[in-house]
Amino acid sequence: HGNLRGGRWELVVPRPPLAAMFADGTAPGADVESVWRSARSARCEAKSCQTGKISTAETAVQSHTSRDASVQTDQSKAAVQDFQQEVQVDYTSLLSFLQRVEDAVIKELNRNWKSRAFDGFEVNWTDQNETVLCLHTLSYPEAQDQNLQVTGVSWNATGSVVACSYGRLDGGDWSTEKSYVCTWNLDRRGLNPERPDLVVDVPSSVMCLAFHPSQPSVIAGGLFSGELVVWDTSRTEDSVIWRTGMTDDTHTDPVYQVHWLPDAKHRNHFRLLSVSTDGKILVWREERDGRLVLAEGFAMVAQQVPRSMHLKKFACGEAAIGVTSLSFSHFDPRVFIVGVEGGYSLKCSTAAEMPALHWTGSSVPLRAPAELAFSPHSGLVYSVSCSPFHRNLFLTCGTDGQVHLHSMLQTQPLISLQLSKKYLFCVRWSPVRPLVFAAASGEGNCNKCFCLGDVHLFDFEKSSQKPALSIKQAAAERPVYCLEFNIKQTQLLAAGDAAGTVKVWQLSSDFTEQGPREMNHLEQLASETMD
């Protein structure tokens, strides 16, 4: 504040005390500003650089069509050229060569006719296996619990997978039971005989089974309802690839046998043939939507069966003849033998032209194929089998327990064997030994005859009266319904029985190795005629 004194302003400052002359004080420091930055920046210049703009463009690429293509080697056609046209031959030198060697060769040929040097001389190249043993006992417990029986067995094209069909053979006229088709791969490690590799549920009873001859995963089965179904076991979801469905063309009775028929035009293509007790033999063609459509067919009508003097009984007039089994000749692909319910077997041909009488209602005209009727069994014929080694021989077996060896050239059988007192369900020729066949019989306990087992192996070389070997299949005396030889592994035989098990038997080497003179013996058998 200021004191006002006489018109002059005086600043009044409190006078410091005398001691304040030595007070603390700080003196501000002296600052020298740094000039290097500015000095430097006076000499520097600011520059900048930048990469030029990268040009980019957006485009998209996509393949918009795709195609599935698969590659498979085809069976090679025999690529043998006709060599006789290509070779330039110097005939004079050929002639002199032939004249030089002629004597030596003829001398050797003559010597061979008379030689006894090799009589009884046989070489063992492989270890002889003396016994027959049961390699596997395969079963499906669920099917066994339902008391289903094995109705068909089949080996696949490679010989490593066996499939069996479960069903009932004594189901009577009406059966709506579910059934199964089971496959086991015998070459797998960890094969569990109680657990099949694949089980297919089928709504109706499967009566017969056949693997495709060249595709190892395709199986065809004939059902009790008369339908045919083809499964592909390599598919995981739905294995059904073809089916006939229930149309006017399907069989009205159970299908007892299916067979893959080689197509006449395309050697690798096969068509399906089915045989049923309604008298029809039908050949099916595959259509694109998974259906099997009738391609051609045959019908057996009693009137059109050629009658010979030896037959005294035939079905009356227009009745259809129920066909129970069929076998194609290995030598002539058009000739086949059928076995019928009446007990006789017929020789038929696919080239038959005559239309079947009294058969209407089918989309494809049915023909009558029968050419020759053979002497009958006393009961129905369950199985026929044509010999793979001789063009005229075939076997038939039936409910009278007999096996007849027939030649296609005559109506009477060449040999009649009473194998058992019970029914014989299946007979098959061996694929390696011309004189051996196997037969599957019903309950094996017959009172007085020599055969005790259920699978009989017969060897004409050893004995023409009794089986060389009888194998007991099931302990509980259940009949054996079906058996099949394995074509690739010839020592294996699969047999399926009514207890629901499939047994794979390994045969001893005398059933698998062909002897030196078997074909001659077979020819001899075939040319015997009965007086």
Added chain:
Amino acid sequence: GIPIRTNLDNSTTVQYAGLLHQLTMKARSTVRDIDPQNDLTFLRIRSKKHEIMVAPDKEYLLIVIQNPCE
């Protein structure tokens, strides 16, 4: 070897010709290895089902298959 004349079917003939030619060459070299002055004159192979006879020559080969009757 290329077949010139045959009374069997084509595929069997070609098979026999090829296989037996190789075997004859091998047999001949075996004989000559043992004794260089020696040479193969005739080859006979006896099997379970038949006997195969081969008459060799510089340019040609004659193959005969016989079913010995015993």
